[in-house]
Structure formats: structure tokens, C-alpha cells
Amino acid sequence: MKKILILLLIIGLHLSCFGQKNWDWGGPVDPLQAKFEILHYTLDLEILPETQTISGRSIVKFQSNEELDVLRLNLIDQYVVSKVLMNGEEVEFSHENDLLDVKPIDCTCNEVEIHYSGKTPIALNPPWTGGFTWEKDSFGNHWMGLSSQGEGAKIFMPALDHPSSEPLEGVDLIFTVPKGYFVASNGLLQSTSEEGEKVQYHWSSQYPINNYNVNFTLGVFYSEKSDFQSSSGETFPIEVIVLKENQAKAKELLEVLEVSARTHEKFFGPYPWPDDKLAIVETPYLGMEHQTINAYGNNYQFVPMGQTKYDWLLHHELGHEWFGNKVSVGDWADFWLHEGITAYGDWLFYQEHDGLQAYLEKAKEVGQGIAHEKPVVSKPNSTEEEAYHPEIYTKGAYVMHSLRWLLGDEVFFPFLKALASDQRWTYENQIDTDDFYSFLKEFTGKDLTRFLDLYLKSTKVPEVKITPKGSNEYRVSLEGIKFEMPVEIQTSEGLEKVMLGKKKVIVSSESRPIVDPNGWLMLQK
Incomplete structure (x- = not known):
């Protein structure tokens, strides 16, 4: 019970407001943004720790079935846009109210290049109230983490900033920093180059990625890595990137990460990003599910679980690689499909490593803390702030637990894997609660609409x-x-x-x- 109360308190802090500005996202799609889709982002930034600023450019590749009078992107006003280019020519733009409106030139080009710079917004309660977190390690080195699930990518780059928008062809992420520092980011490291007192890192991923999962962390780090043999038969890198001062803890952390990954693969299927990597980076805040580079800030709080060790934060964020990153929602109204199913995956760790009774006790413990105050599924076109509350985790997980009972293990566990692998709502495609209902009926032959409506769309309890x-x-x-x-x-x-x-x-x-x-x-x- 104590753990639940602490977790609910932490989650509740998410609902606090920015001291500066509350950058929410989601809601209805802007009509101007409904006219195009994003194919690729290239982010080329210099990170300046001494001044806590960023400076550089973003190249946005897009496509549209019609000629655009305005290309509308999102970028907070805190940054100054110096110029915008299309086909090598400067074009007209306006930047106000966190909107960057570009007037395309008469060309066949489908790229826009935005040059911008400025002080980064500071996270007041990361990751729930996100932004940039600037700290120093015990040696006095700069340590920067970025979190933006509640705010979207507009707090660090120009983007079509809506949960329904993911760059279909992935991202290239290039960071220039003072020599001696490393930047961990999404995908695979393509190159490292030095010039004078600066070093540049180029990361790349060809997978679609949700805006808030695009991420980068700066510090003086130590890396421990190995090869991971997936249940799919593929082999790819598994890595933990920790502060240099925590080098002695890295090997154990890697072992804990591998156990969590194998546990998730048993219940959710093969790791979704085999062409990239499976990695975590130590951050100056608790954690977040950044695709292929999850943020980890739980201070190595491993607890014994059967014959192994368990880190609840590490395991939970890793579970989002399946539900949240691979299986994604386009409307925050369906947020429970990210958090509830992933939280249920946390319970399955108890069963796998400590037995069914430990799993059932975990379920009872969580159930006692559910207040049934809000529906798990919020209204259509919800913003992140409207949809986010503790019960998308706890009650969402309990719904999955109850479905296991209703269906039986011989049906439920294959259903769970099938849900995480169906191409209709994985990678570039997205899912909503109605899709969940229909797939459940399709897979099991059972119509459980009344059960699901009761627990997901109302606060009633029999x-x-x-x-x-x-x-x-x-x-x-x-x-x-x-x-x-x-x-x-x-x-x-x-x-x-x-x-x-x-x-x-x-x-x-x-x-x-x-x-x-x-x-x-x-x-x-």
C-alpha cells in the first residue's frame, strides 16, 4: 500500500502547472495541419550547457495531396526563429502563440529548413511537468535531460505536434557539444566527429516515432553493452549508459535490463526495434519511455524478486517499447492503452519471477487504491492534461487483469501478443479504444463491450x-x-x-x- 500511495502522489504531481507556461498538446487536429503529414525530421543542434541554450536547425520533410498556402508547425515562442528556407531560398514566416506559419514558395519541394535558437524551457517537475533538466554530476560536469510527454516536441524542435503525427521515415539527430561530453539519443550512432573543442554525434532511426519519444541526454557517461538475442532470433545491441561516477553499477544494471527485456518478450512478443538498439540512459529525473533510449533515474533501487532483481521504473518504461511506442494512440482519450497495458506488464514480472500468488497480491494491492473517480477513457480529442490521471495506470491494468480471468490464460496471453504485433495498429499505424474492442471480439469470438464500457467508460463498480x-x-x-x-x-x-x-x-x-x-x-x- 505504501508503494501505491507514493506512486499516486508522484503521478498527482503531474497535474501541477508550469511556473512559466502550460504547454499542453493533443485535442482536435488543427485544420491547417490536417492537410499534410510528416515524413522525416532532421534535427541539427548545438547544445550549450553553460548558457542552457540550444542553437541550430531543423529540416522537416512532409507530403501533402494539395498545394499548401500555409505550412503550420508548432514551436514555442521562447525560441527565436532567424530564418526559414525552402529550396535554398528564404521564405516568409510568422512565429507567435507557439505556432510557426511558413508560406511555401512556388516549388515542388517538400522540405522546409528552420533555423532557431534560445534558452531552453526548464522542467519544474520532470517528467510530469517536462522541459529541460540541467544539473551537475558529483564531479561538477553538466548533466542534461529532456522530458516532453506532457508538452510535445515543440519545446525543443519545430514539429507537427499532435499525438496522431509520427514521422513515417524516422529521424536523424545531430548534436554538437563541448568536447568530453556525450549525447545519447534515439536509434543508432552513425558517426562521431571532433573539431577544435567540440564533438558532434549523429544518431539515426528509420522507424516511425512519436514526437515526445524523440529525445537526447547530455553528460559524461560510461557505457556497458552486450548483444541481445531476441525471441525473434535477431541479435542487436543492449546497452546501459550511466554517469561516469556510477560506472561500478553499470554491469548489474545491464543484467537487470536484460531480465526485464526477456520478461517483456515472453508476454508481449519480440522487442520492436531490432534494427536500432535496446538501451537506457541515466537521467536527472525519474524516467520516460523514449524509443530505444529510455530515461532511467531510479537510483539503482533493485529489489529481490524470486531468484532475480526487479527495478519497477526500469521495467515499466521498457514495457512502453511495446505499448506506447510500437502500439500508439493518436488521441490522448485512449491513453490507457499506453499506461494501463504497460502497468499490467509490471504485474506479470511478479508472476514470472515470484509466482502466481505474488501476482495476485500485487493486483489486490493496486485494486485497493483505485478510487473510481474518473472514466479511464476520456472524451474524444482530449489533450494530454485532460486524459492523464492515476487510473489510466491502475484501473487500466486491472481491466487487463480481469480480461485474463474472463478469457482464460490459453486465450488471453496469445491475444496480448497478437495485439502487440498486428500491423493495423503498430509502427506507422495507431490504435484507439474501439479498435481494442473490435480486435478482442475478432480474436476471442466474445463480445465484451458491456464489461469494457462499465470499467473503462464509467466510474460504476458492481x-x-x-x-x-x-x-x-x-x-x-x-x-x-x-x-x-x-x-x-x-x-x-x-x-x-x-x-x-x-x-x-x-x-x-x-x-x-x-x-x-x-x-x-x-x-x-
């Missing part, structure tokens, strides 16, 4: 009613639902499964029966 009926008999029902579902009942004779709903069912027992003793369902008892 109430267990038990009333004595003569000697050694009890009437048992569930009030508040219009359908039946299988429920375990503990009687004096043992466990039995019955279909329960509003209609009363007669149960024989020499002692008062216990409904759902293993906690598979969210019920008022």
Missing part, C-alpha cells in the same frame, strides 16, 4: 449482495450491472465458478461465502 436463505444457503448477486460475468465464490466446499449478475443465484455453504476471493474483478464487497 456491488456484491449476499443474503442468507434458510439453512446453509445464500442468495448472491451483483447490483449495478445489466449483464452476467463468471465469478469465483469460496464456499465451505471450496472454490466454485458461477455466472453472476443482477439475478440472484443460490449458493450452498456452511459458512458465509466469499465472492471473488482472489481479486480478479473490481467489485464493491
Whole structure:
């Protein structure tokens, strides 16, 4: 319970506002931005730790089926745009209200190059209230982390900043920093070059990527790496990048990361980014699921779990490589598909390494903290701030736990892997809650709409009613639902499964029966 309260307190801090400006994102797609899609971003920046500024350019490759009068991108006003080029020529633009409106020239070109610079926005409560985090390590070296899930990419680069927009052909990320520093980023490191007192790193990924997953972290680091043999049969790099001062902890961290990766592969399928890498980087804030370079700031708080070690933060953020990064939503209304399924993956670590009873105890512990205050699925076209609350984690995970009970392991676990691998909502394609409903019905042959609507779209919880009926008999029902579902009942004779709903069912027992003793369902008892 203590862990749940701490987690909910941490999550609650996300809802605090920026001291400077609240940069939310999502909501309805801007009509001007609905006219084009992004193919590729090239970000070429110099990072200046002494002044906490960035300076450089971004090349945005796009496509449209119509001639554009305005190419509208998002970039916060805190940065100064010095010039915008198309086909090598300077073009007209306006930059206000965090919008960069470019007037395209009469050409067949599909790229725009934006030059900009400025002081970076400071994260007040990263990663929930994001921005740049500038700190120093114990040796006095600069240490910078970036977090932007709640704000979008516009706090560091010009972008079509909506969760439905991902660059279909990936990103190239080029960073110039003072010599002695390293920048960890998405994809694979293509080259390192030095000139004078500066060093440049070029990272590249050809995979689609959500805007807030584009990321970079600066510091004086030590790397521990190995090869990871995936369940797919592919081999690719696995790496932990830690502060130089934590070099002695890197090997153990790599071992913990590998155990988590293998556990996720068992339940979710092969790691989604085999052409890049599986890596984490130590950050000056708790963590975030940045594609192929997850942020890790949990201070090596490993706990024993069966015969292995568990780091809840590392495991959770790694799970987002499947649900959040590979399987992504285009509307924050469906945020639970990122957080709820990934949080459920955390519970599966308990089962895999400490047994079913540990898993069930974890589920009960989480269930006790669910207040049922808001629907898990928020209104269509939600912003990130509107959709984000603790129950997209906890109740979302519990819905998956209950589905396991309703479907049985022999159906549920193949369904989970199939969901993470179906091309209709992986990589460049996206998913919503209705897709989840329809795929569940398609895969299992069962229509569970009423069950899912109850727990995802309302705050109602069925109430267990038990009333004595003569000697050694009890009437048992569930009030508040219009359908039946299988429920375990503990009687004096043992466990039995019955279909329960509003209609009363007669149960024989020499002692008062216990409904759902293993906690598979969210019920008022």
C-alpha cells in the first residue's frame, strides 16, 4: 500500500502547472495541419550547457495531396526563429502563440529548413511537468535531460505536434557539444566527429516515432553493452549508459535490463526495434519511455524478486517499447492503452519471477487504491492534461487483469501478443479504444463491450449482495450491472465458478461465502 500511495502522489504531481507556461498538446487536429503529414525530421543542434541554450536547425520533410498556402508547425515562442528556407531560398514566416506559419514558395519541394535558437524551457517537475533538466554530476560536469510527454516536441524542435503525427521515415539527430561530453539519443550512432573543442554525434532511426519519444541526454557517461538475442532470433545491441561516477553499477544494471527485456518478450512478443538498439540512459529525473533510449533515474533501487532483481521504473518504461511506442494512440482519450497495458506488464514480472500468488497480491494491492473517480477513457480529442490521471495506470491494468480471468490464460496471453504485433495498429499505424474492442471480439469470438464500457467508460463498480436463505444457503448477486460475468465464490466446499449478475443465484455453504476471493474483478464487497 505504501508503494501505491507514493506512486499516486508522484503521478498527482503531474497535474501541477508550469511556473512559466502550460504547454499542453493533443485535442482536435488543427485544420491547417490536417492537410499534410510528416515524413522525416532532421534535427541539427548545438547544445550549450553553460548558457542552457540550444542553437541550430531543423529540416522537416512532409507530403501533402494539395498545394499548401500555409505550412503550420508548432514551436514555442521562447525560441527565436532567424530564418526559414525552402529550396535554398528564404521564405516568409510568422512565429507567435507557439505556432510557426511558413508560406511555401512556388516549388515542388517538400522540405522546409528552420533555423532557431534560445534558452531552453526548464522542467519544474520532470517528467510530469517536462522541459529541460540541467544539473551537475558529483564531479561538477553538466548533466542534461529532456522530458516532453506532457508538452510535445515543440519545446525543443519545430514539429507537427499532435499525438496522431509520427514521422513515417524516422529521424536523424545531430548534436554538437563541448568536447568530453556525450549525447545519447534515439536509434543508432552513425558517426562521431571532433573539431577544435567540440564533438558532434549523429544518431539515426528509420522507424516511425512519436514526437515526445524523440529525445537526447547530455553528460559524461560510461557505457556497458552486450548483444541481445531476441525471441525473434535477431541479435542487436543492449546497452546501459550511466554517469561516469556510477560506472561500478553499470554491469548489474545491464543484467537487470536484460531480465526485464526477456520478461517483456515472453508476454508481449519480440522487442520492436531490432534494427536500432535496446538501451537506457541515466537521467536527472525519474524516467520516460523514449524509443530505444529510455530515461532511467531510479537510483539503482533493485529489489529481490524470486531468484532475480526487479527495478519497477526500469521495467515499466521498457514495457512502453511495446505499448506506447510500437502500439500508439493518436488521441490522448485512449491513453490507457499506453499506461494501463504497460502497468499490467509490471504485474506479470511478479508472476514470472515470484509466482502466481505474488501476482495476485500485487493486483489486490493496486485494486485497493483505485478510487473510481474518473472514466479511464476520456472524451474524444482530449489533450494530454485532460486524459492523464492515476487510473489510466491502475484501473487500466486491472481491466487487463480481469480480461485474463474472463478469457482464460490459453486465450488471453496469445491475444496480448497478437495485439502487440498486428500491423493495423503498430509502427506507422495507431490504435484507439474501439479498435481494442473490435480486435478482442475478432480474436476471442466474445463480445465484451458491456464489461469494457462499465470499467473503462464509467466510474460504476458492481456491488456484491449476499443474503442468507434458510439453512446453509445464500442468495448472491451483483447490483449495478445489466449483464452476467463468471465469478469465483469460496464456499465451505471450496472454490466454485458461477455466472453472476443482477439475478440472484443460490449458493450452498456452511459458512458465509466469499465472492471473488482472489481479486480478479473490481467489485464493491
